[in-house]
Amino acid sequence: MTKSMNGTDKMTEQSVLRLSDAYESKSEELDLELRIRFININPGYNEEMVEKSPTLYQYVKFVDIVRKYQQEMSFPEAVEKAIDECIKNGILAEFLRKNRA
Structure with missing residues (x-):
């Protein structure tokens, strides 16, 4: 899953968040892992993509x-x-x- 963002917090151009990082107790075997790729669309970031x-x-x-x-x-x-x-x-x-x- 990809999500664009343009909040005011300082962020890198792109980052990946994992749902399992929010688990209170972690196990070795994951039945489901959700990864979200954030794309920073603030001015000065990912401009080529935004301009398309x-x-x-x-x-x-x-x-x-x-x-x-x-x-x-x-x-x-x-x-x-x-x-x-x-x-x-x-x-x-x-x-x-x-x-x-």
Whole structure:
């Protein structure tokens, strides 16, 4: 399983997490092992992959704009301002118009 992430914690470009690492008591024999590959999509990471998907690229831009505004205002205000800016600049515009609420 692969999962993209763009949280604010410092992460490597890619990492693998194993469900068994969360087991309280470990055994030698695993009946099931779930591995998840995380891909960091923050600006500056995995840019070639992000640029191949216009929607993912625009999502990364949207999140970056929200974070920029969040340095100056509350999260709800930052999201509203980012939505306005993105619609104006054609970033996820159709999706944001439909799903603004």
